[in-house]
Amino acid sequence: MKNNIQEKRMREYFITAAKEILKGEGIKALSVRNIAERAGYSYTTLYNYFKDVNELIFLCITDFQEECNQYAEGKTKNIPFGKERLSAKIKGYMGFFVEYPGIFELYYLERVGDFGNRQTIIETISNSLENSCKAEWEFCISHGLIKKEDASLIMLQLRNMVVGLLIFYINRLTPASYVDFIDQSAKMIDSILQ
Amino acid sequence: MKNNIQEKRMREYFITAAKEILKGEGIKALSVRNIAERAGYSYTTLYNYFKDVNELIFLCITDFQEECNQYAEGKTKNIPFGKERLSAKIKGYMGFFVEYPGIFELYYLERVGDFGNRQTIIETISNSLENSCKAEWEFCISHGLIKKEDASLIMLQLRNMVVGLLIFYINRLTPASYVDFIDQSAKMIDSILQ
């Protein structure tokens, strides 16, 4: 297997197929045979380009993070910097996972170790929200809207609250209506941001 | 299959076996053949007593809730009622899931619909923390330590924060040390309780 442009192209075919399945049907529908069929190859061909299916999933995770950032950015780009924009960015972040529950599963429900327990994956996921809100976050700190010594704890609180809200809404259907979910989310996020 | 004491006993054999596996090795190690072997029967015998494996899992969930309540109670029984005891109860609740990560998986990571999407399960899980803290919660409200009109939102915040903390610690290894996890948890819970 030469490390050239052809190989890269082949890998992209499989990655694209896997991402489509994850976004549309979720990880439960993801199988080696499923991916390969969508990519137009036989199932074992995948093993000529990836060590195993987890290597493929890992690559999807990093791609999805970029997608998530752009999704949230698109929902906030007209709002002036400050706490309000930060709040909107977080809500945009949540909106991404509500729209693609399959990606939420992959990020927060899939067990550690299932995709090789790679430190890179854990870090990508653990920093996911902070990553999406980077610019807004730095603005709030540098302009004194959030005290520097409180910053890291507040971000952790936001991250935990966001994941908790999503877990119950996406995976436990609580609250039952989208309107209530948005309402709850707003109250809790703004409560952390004072 | 008569609905008598013998049938109940048989069901208990399978339920006990399933609970042992869930507590010890987690849901990934749970299989029909695995359960039946531990119960001392052949795998298809299970289907004479349960519609499918999800019915069995459902019964484990309700049993575990009772175990969790008693575990948390054991960690708090000497603390006088009030916010401090409520906080300790919540930490005890978290301790249960840290000790049995397999049960945490079952409660919060397992996908909706995987065990039949039964409303009873969703409710049991959604109210799990509130269930464990019932007495402490009611004391705080009736003694004016928590304003009645704020109560339901505060409980939701606690629940989301607790699950978020557990997700990252148990399933994403963040923070890396138990001491840091306890420290973070204390700060965030107490911050919500003022």
Add this chain to the structure above:
DNA sequence: CAAATATAATGAACATTGTTAATAAAAAGG
């Protein structure tokens, strides 16, 4: 107590899953 019947326990079988090893096809090099 023996025979007939009802109930409970089981083993074989099926369709899926991820992965490996051996084989067929295609591409590259001379």
Add this chain to the structure above:
DNA sequence: CCTTTTTATTAACAATGTTCATTATATTTG
């Protein structure tokens, strides 16, 4: 045009949940 290397595929394995037909065991009846 043949040889060699690279790439794609088919066959196979063990493990999964579940169903069906078949034994083994209990219970009831004569």
